[in-house]
Amino acid sequence: MATHLADVADSRDGRERASPRPPNDAPPASFVVELAHFSGPLDLLLTLLREEQIDIYDIPIARIAEQFLLRIRTLRLDEAAEYLEMAARLLRIKAQMLLPRREGAEAWDDPRAELVRRLLEYQQVREVVDVLEFRAEGRRNRFARTPLPAPARPSSSGPVSAAMADLLAAVDRLLRACRGPDVHSIVPRALDVAGALIAARALLARRAQIRWRDLVRPSAEPWEILSVLLAVLELARLGECVLRQSIPFGAVDIVGLDAGLGTLDETTDSVTPAMSSLDSPTRYDTAGAAA
Amino acid sequence: MTPLAQLLEAALFASGMPIGLDALLALDLEATPDLVLAALAELRARYDDGEHGIEVVEAAGGWQILTRPEYTAAIERAQIASRPHRLSAAALETLALIAYRQPITRADIEEIRGVSAGSILKSLLERGLVDVVGKAEALGRPLLYGTTPTFLEHFALRHLGELPRADELAVALRPATAAPVPVSAP
């Protein structure tokens, strides 16, 4: 069942002329290819075979390799890796064909076999493309109803459409947006409330009353100041100290009470007025205090 | 119906919005305003014969075909007209983060995405794609978010392990930026 390429390809040639392929969705990477109206090296190779009316099962490799090289040079495709790879493959097959065959050997591994297989496979793809193109053209000539513009405020309860590809593209965007390729390496500067608690407790153990500036060094960074503030508030909540401020905006005295009296289930009633305004409905992390 | 009425039917159907007389006249070079108005009347009468679910309506200086009001409730109930709402890029990114790093706090999401995530999280919660799965041990015990069975169902996943690993994505989705590679002849 020798398939003659010319027979199969004739109809395709007619169609190709009838419907040129505008590179409407061709991204830059394949732009060169689209301009030349070849969708790849196999497409070009098939065109050459058709022009020469060559039996796909008996390709004169030397001649075709030469023409292939000539064509990619004139079409300026000789910078595209895929075309160069095919050119190299053809030259390799040509060299293999020149090797002397063993006299009288029954089986001969035709160096062209793999190429023939690929060409046949690709030819079938082209055939399916013809079917798809015919179908698409029929559909293009009918209009569905244009959807009305979406309501200004889309409800958040309606059906959602998102393809897996959309989700993965989002992951891809995130990965690119992040500084490093590894998402896990990005760790926000955490507050060190536990450390500040330990420092404050240690100081309160030695002195009955301390001041804010005893806990915060002058050049402290914001995260350190915040850590100390939260630690002090936590100590007050646990009943380990009392905060006093004699005048508005004045210095804050931290007066130590007996450490260890506070328990976790104490209510915030015991907290001094200084902190009540800062108290939040959620509880602070007490893991640090327990340490 | 006359050929002009059929053409108007196809045109009014294809357009979602009302079409004015000028545009309708552009459909047929031989049409006159009188002919178009007559054809519109013919089409309207056809739909008003008590046997149709749609009707021709005059609106916004033009004509439009709309479903009859008595069918609105059924169509809405079947969620046919409410087209599936495409998740925004921001929502997808947030969802992707939650899927890959769950359980994750809102602060972590915002840290990575660099923008506030409140309204997006709310919307994802309402749609049932994510849920609160616990509280972090960190200060303030912030809520932790994770994906739901609805999320798996939506993306046709049997379990989270079916999500591609992050390092597989580079190959799978990113177009080869360097292709075609110019190869210099030796």
Add this chain to the structure above:
Amino acid sequence: MTPLAQLLEAALFASGMPIGLDALLALDLEATPDLVLAALAELRARYDDGEHGIEVVEAAGGWQILTRPEYTAAIERAQIASRPHRLSAAALETLALIAYRQPITRADIEEIRGVSAGSILKSLLERGLVDVVGKAEALGRPLLYGTTPTFLEHFALRHLGELPRADELAVALRPATAAPVPVSAP
């Protein structure tokens, strides 16, 4: 027309996309598949009476109303609606491969087409014509691609079975494994 046919007319009109039997059944709690199919036939017959510019078409496992082809040129000329762009040859080849070999990896697509497929796959994913449908068991667990309902609608297919079977194609494709190649006498 029967009330159910009128309801279906309104619903098909309201949706731009094909609606499947399940969604049509949701329109009327008393409807059965037989009743819906009968009403669809009634509606289709009504539009096929030679007096209408639109018709009922079966696509992507459902039904939709579309304009008749003979009015397309006029509607496009009047700029009421425009036809979508044609897909490039490269995009069609990639789609053809995915349609026939799904689920298929990007590497397999590139192997058969002989060119890199990254940017084309990305574009097809964005158009919703293909989607990631899973991961291969092979090394690196590459993503597997498959076609979507949008693909069926784009090519006016009711289902994938409407494409010619591989063995019906003029060029019979052998299995991917090495097939015996007839060698002509040198």
